[in-house]
Amino acid sequence: MNRNSRILLVGGGGYLGSVITPMLLEQGYEVIAFDKYYFGEEVLASVADHPRLKIVKGDVRTLDPSLLEEVGAVLHMAALSNDPACELDPAWTLEVNRDASIRLARLSRERGVERFLYSSSCSVYGAGGDTFLTEDSPLNPVSLYAQAKLDAEKEIFQLTSESFHPVALRKATLFGVSPRMRFDLAINTMTLHAITRGQITIMGGGRQWRPFLHVRDAANAYIACLKAPTDLISGRYFNVITSNLRIAELADLVSQRTGNTEVRCLPEDADKRDYRVSAALFEKTLGFRPGFSIEEGINEVSGALRGGQFPHLESSRYYTLRRLQEVLNTPAVDGGERVRRDFLPLALPLLGKAEEDEVLDTLRSGWITTGPKTARFEAMCQEYLECKHAIAVSSCTASLQLALAAANVGQGDEVITTPISWPATSSVVIHQGAMPVFVDVEPDTLNIDASKIEAAITPRTKAILPVHMAGQPCDLDRIRAIAQRHGLVVIEDAAHAMGAEYHGQKIGSISEATAFSFYPIKNMTTIEGGLLATNDDELAERARVLGNQGISRDAWKRYSADGNLHWQLLAPGFKMNMTDVQASLGLHQLPRLDEFIRIREQYVKLYTEAFADLPGIKPLAQRTGVRHAQHLFIVLVQLDRLSITRDQFMLALKAENIGTGTHFISMHLQPYYREAFGMRPEDFPVAARASERLVSLPLFPKMTVSDVQDVIKAVRKIVTSYARKTKAVGQEVREPVAVLS
Structure with a gap:
């Protein structure tokens, strides 16, 4: 035709x-x-x-x-x-x-x-x-x-x-x-x-x-x-x-x-x-x-x-x-209309012209690796955290490893930590030649269960490494009391918790060492980057040396008017320094941190109120007496209330153009720990159960209230659509089944 x-x-x-x-x-x-x-x-x-x-x-x-x-x-x-x-x-x-x-x-x-x-x-x-x-x-x-x-x-x-x-x-x-x-x-x-x-x-x-x-x-x-x-x-x-x-x-x-x-x-x-x-x-x-x-x-x-x-x-x-x-x-995954037209990611950084101008100034200055701006940023962090020493490094992973190394954690030692965390928390322990010893988590916060720590202590235990999950401080009073009784060092993984407080004290000013992350989706960012905070002069000095190749002087000073003619190698170290380009962002992100957290708190309040009557999901509990940094908003999918799995729940949200995350699938369920250490799911039942149910919803200051409402609408749609029907006596009830690819 x-x-x-x-x-x-x-x-x-x-x-x-x-x-x-x-x-x-x-x-x-x-x-x-x-x-x-x-x-x-x-x-x-x-x-x-x-x-x-x-x-x-x-x-x-x-x-x-x-x-x-x-x-x-x-x-x-x-x-x-x-x-x-x-x-x-x-x-x-x-x-x-x-x-x-x-x-x-x-x-x-x-x-x-x-x-x-x-x-x-x-x-x-x-x-x-x-x-x-x-x-x-x-x-x-x-x-x-x-x-x-x-x-x-x-x-x-x-x-x-x-x-x-x-x-x-x-x-x-x-x-x-x-x-x-x-x-x-x-x-x-x-x-x-x-x-x-x-x-x-x-x-x-x-x-x-x-x-x-x-x-x-x-x-x-x-x-x-x-x-x-x-x-x-x-x-x-x-x-x-x-x-x-x-x-x-x-x-x-x-x-x-x-x-x-x-x-x-x-x-x-x-x-x-x-x-x-x-x-x-x-x-x-x-x-x-x-x-x-x-x-x-x-x-x-x-x-x-x-x-x-x-x-x-x-x-x-x-x-x-x-x-x-x-x-x-109808859920979009089953042919309904998407809640959003464009994809809403789990998180994005919020950067502005001040950060851009500072980076350009750094590039033009010639000091693009560790230099004066890194020093300024460290001083600002020290003041904000109310600690004696703030050491800027390349990542939170670097900060954790430096803390362990500076605390002389090494071959044959054991470090008690949580299985619910990013792999770095336990990986750095292994890289130091020590053994991570996991303790199960609280079912409602996913923080390490302090009541179970003491039973895990052995003569080889050297440190306790708690993680402030999602930005909520752990039970530090109990953890530190246990550490003092047994002569252990406490190194806090505060990757999620910059800006958090525990009983009025800033996280970073309490324990022997605290590690922070400035990854792009954290509460503040330096592109990549991290910080080690401590009040221990000796630990701080050792960490600074180890983090800069183990040499005696800052490399950047070699090229300044008051620089040293040469350096000395004091110990085998690491290349873990923060650059001035990274610090340029931090100089303007840190003053905005409390406002960022305030916005996060506002959005968490909207989420919490919207999901209060929704039986299919349960947000993590929030303890009193702490300032939650609200880095993540994690919900636990109630599998007994829904006819879909956690992964199907996430796929359904993805079909609605809503990004999600899993923070975190327990380490003891990962192939490495199963194969290298023979760990079984039943070893840490609370963490294992949570790993099947936890989902992180979008939460970041760049979001708008409309974005939050889209997430709420999508979650409510999915939970309502896949809710298990109450079965009447003598009556068979068919449940909806998601069509997922």
């Missing part, structure tokens, strides 16, 4: 699309019927096997441009239809009705499509009263649906050229029987209520004018545009209607045609549309006249209802608003 005979029908599964598809096939066209098919593909069952029909399921927002190859005309009818449905999610409406329409028109022009028939609406006229509105009348859209249609029209018509001919049909409210039947359109609804309820209800007194058009006449209008000379239609818009009626007049007409059904009038009406429209221009230009009267449409719908053509009238398939609400409530 030639190109002019190939049609891309976007919205082929809709109320109008399912009517026009068979008509186009009868006219000899080849049809690609593209749609999301929210109402099922069976709406095209009568022609599904037709050799010139190709049914394609997809989203108009991401329509594959290859579908436009060798297409002569695009009939664009896909939209979120009617005003209430469009108010469900305004962003969704604008994406589909406006943005996707404009994108499709641009792609059509680029791919050589000649005709672009756009489905617009008489609602762009808004409230016009008794005056007959023509194509030249002022436009006054009073709903998001109408505004989106008008915005799309304007952009599409700007694409008009000698080879691309868009036309918009501003259709009246449709009526009549369709394979994708709707009972949320005025005539169809009144007829349904007359037949099934014996009563017709009208709002606002019924004096509002409305134009109406039979669905088959609408289809014929598009076919007329396909056949018309392009010079008659190119770049033009036309009103297409059968007739205008006041709502009260329509109700009386339906009443007469259905056995004098009672008409009930209510005073209020939220619908502000009131307009009567002239279709004279379309008739004059193309000679088009509708073939179905309103009376014939009422009789048609009434006959179909009385004949049982539409079973299960309570089904959402007949009501756009209800069906689209179901789509919004």
Whole structure:
């Protein structure tokens, strides 16, 4: 077939699309019927096997441009239809009705499509009263649906050229029987209520004018545009209607045609549309006249209802608003609409111009490795943490290893720590030649369970290495008391806890050593980087030497006016220094840290309140007497309450465009510890159980309240959708099962 005979029908599964598809096939066209098919593909069952029909399921927002190859005309009818449905999610409406329409028109022009028939609406006229509105009348859209249609029209018509001919049909409210039947359109609804309820209800007194058009006449209008000379239609818009009626007049007409059904009038009406429209221009230009009267449409719908053509009238398939609400409530992984249009990651840093300017200043200064800015940053951290020494290093991992090395933890020693942490916590112990000895965690905080530490102490124990999980301080009073009784050093892993406090004291000022992380997604960042805080002069001096190759002087001073002529190697050391480029960020991040934490606290409060009544997830507990740094917001998925696993929960959130994390799968479940140390899941049952359930939700200062609300909406949708149903006595209950790839 030639190109002019190939049609891309976007919205082929809709109320109008399912009517026009068979008509186009009868006219000899080849049809690609593209749609999301929210109402099922069976709406095209009568022609599904037709050799010139190709049914394609997809989203108009991401329509594959290859579908436009060798297409002569695009009939664009896909939209979120009617005003209430469009108010469900305004962003969704604008994406589909406006943005996707404009994108499709641009792609059509680029791919050589000649005709672009756009489905617009008489609602762009808004409230016009008794005056007959023509194509030249002022436009006054009073709903998001109408505004989106008008915005799309304007952009599409700007694409008009000698080879691309868009036309918009501003259709009246449709009526009549369709394979994708709707009972949320005025005539169809009144007829349904007359037949099934014996009563017709009208709002606002019924004096509002409305134009109406039979669905088959609408289809014929598009076919007329396909056949018309392009010079008659190119770049033009036309009103297409059968007739205008006041709502009260329509109700009386339906009443007469259905056995004098009672008409009930209510005073209020939220619908502000009131307009009567002239279709004279379309008739004059193309000679088009509708073939179905309103009376014939009422009789048609009434006959179909009385004949049982539409079973299960309570089904959402007949009501756009209800069906689209179901789509919004259905997890995206199961075919529903995503909560977010763009992906929200688990975390992002918040950097500004001050950081940028400082980095540029550093680059221009020539001191790009460890230098004066690192020294300034250390002094700022020392003051903020209220500690004697703050040593800036390349990472938190480096800080932990330096602390262990400076504390003389080595071959044959044991270090008690938690299995729920980043691998570095225990890996540095092994790199020092020592043995990590895990102690199980508290089930509600995931912090190390201090009540179990003493039982793990042996004559070889040298240190306790607690982790302040998610930014919440551990039970340091108890841990330090145990350490003092047994002569042990306490090295805190505070990778999550910069800015946290324990009983009024800053984390970093309490124990022998504390390690912090400035990784990009931490509460503050130096790109990479870490810090070792201590009040121990000897430990600090040893850590500084070991962190700088084990030599006697800072390398950068060799090139300064007061630098040393040479250095001495005092011990085999590490290359763990922070650079001035990294410190440049820290100089401006640290003063903002408390504000960052305040924002995190605000978002945690929103999460906590929103999930308080949600039985499928449980946020970690927050202890009193501490300042939580709120680095992570971790929830425990209640597997006994949901019909999906934790990983399926995360995949479902990913499908909603919500990023998540797992902090952390217990070390004793990892292959290395299983194989090298023979560890079993039952060795640390609390950590093992938590590892199957924990999920971190997005939390970072760069988020907005709207972002937080998106996360809440997505989590509630998923938990509600996959909640295990309570089983009644003697009754089998089927549970929803996620369709996950």
